[in-house]
Amino acid sequence: MNVAVISTCLYAEELEDKINKKWKQITFPIFISTCKTKKQGQMTCFYYEIKDTLFLRFYSRFLGKKIRLRICTLIFNMIQENIQYELLREMIDKEYSTLPIIERNHFFESIKQWLALPSAGIDREQEKKVKNILFSELLDFLEENKKIHLEGFIQFRMQQYKTYLRQLMEVYLQQWQVQQEYNHFIELLQMFLSTQPSQMEILHVVAHKDGTLTIVDDNGKDITDWSIQEFIKELDIQEWSYEDILMSAVIQLAPTKVIIHKHEYIKNQKVMNTLKRLFSANLNFCSQCSRCTEEFSGYKNRG
Numbered sequence: 001m002n003v004a005v006i007s008t009c010l011y012a013e014e015l016e017d018k019i020n021k022k023w024k025q026i027t028f029p030i031f032i033s034t035c036k037t038k039k040q041g042q043m044t045c046f047y048y049e050i051k052d053t054l055f056l057r058f059y060s061r062f063l064g065k066k067i068r069l070r071i072c073t074l075i076f077n078m079i080q081e082n083i084q085y086e087l088l089r090e091m092i093d094k095e096y097s098t099l100p101i102i103e104r105n106h107f108f109e110s111i112k113q114w115l116a117l118p119s120a121g122i123d124r125e126q127e128k129k130v131k132n133i134l135f136s137e138l139l140d141f142l143e144e145n146k147k148i149h150l151e152g153f154i155q156f157r158m159q160q161y162k163t164y165l166r167q168l169m170e171v172y173l174q175q176w177q178v179q180q181e182y183n184h185f186i187e188l189l190q191m192f193l194s195t196q197p198s199q200m201e202i203l204h205v206v207a208h209k210d211g212t213l214t215i216v217d218d219n220g221k222d223i224t225d226w227s228i229q230e231f232i233k234e235l236d237i238q239e240w241s242y243e244d245i246l247m248s249a250v251i252q253l254a255p256t257k258v259i260i261h262k263h264e265y266i267k268n269q270k271v272m273n274t275l276k277r278l279f280s281a282n283l284n285f286c287s288q289c290s291r292c293t294e295e296f297s298g299y300k301n302r303g
């Protein structure tokens with residue numbers, strides 16, 4: 001009894017490889033099941049057959065379902081590992097056809113890397129839902145037709161998944177644009193700092209448990225209040241965060257070096273990243289000097 005047929009032009013090799021690896025898992029010793037491969041021109045067909053006898057008819061039906069479920073898992077895995085990236089590539093080529101191929105390649109590679117990141121801005125619930133829908137569609141299709149043409153399914157039956165991929169591409173683009181703007185901001189800041197006469201050698205920043213910061217000049221003088229006043233005077237803003245004050249002090253004083261004491265208390269990682277980009281090797285961390293062990297008085301009620 002024939003329980004399923006898969007036909008494909010492009011994915012025969014990949015499929016065969018997967019079938020060979022998985023075939024043993026779907027064979028029960030009591031049934032004799034086979035997968036025969038036939039080539040017809042460009043097309044390769046995989047025929048799944050099981051021996052059907054009167055006594056075993058119910059079990060044959062059960063095994064048929066089990067085989068189709070396995071086939072769907074194979075195809076679904078192929079989509080996740082390979083085909084979805086081909087679809088993304090097609091979208092990029094179609095929607096950004098005016099970009100030179102080298103930029104499209106770069107865009108494709110970076111979106112692929114981004115998708116693999118656990119921190120990518122992906123709605124995991126939606127991802128799960130879309131993937132479940134895809135799997136159900138695959139299974140329903142195969143249960144109904146007992147045969148599937150892989151390229152046909154990808155072309156005509158995966159609209160929802162393609163919409164999802166397009167959404168991911170847009171999320172990535174937005175994040176990428178924000179990153180580009182940030183890079184531009186850092187470049188401007190670097191340029192500005194390089195033209196500023198440095199007003200001190202080392203600026204010390206002491207972070208505290210409650211999220212406040214103490215800014216200290218290289219003579220050991222607490223200049224936090226002065227920095228806050230300068231910030232308010234300069235920008236005429238009453239609302240501020242310690243991170244704003246720190247960045248403003250850095251820009252104003254253009255120190256050669258910045259030392260951060262107890263950096264583990266700095267909650268805003270964006271500021272840390274900005275400082276790292278601006279100062280590279282001239283940004284140092286300390287956790288054992290006297291500033292790290294004793295608390296400064298008077299900082300707690302600032303702000």
Ligand SMILES: [Zn+2]
Nearest residue numbers: 261286289292
């Ligand atoms: Zn220290």
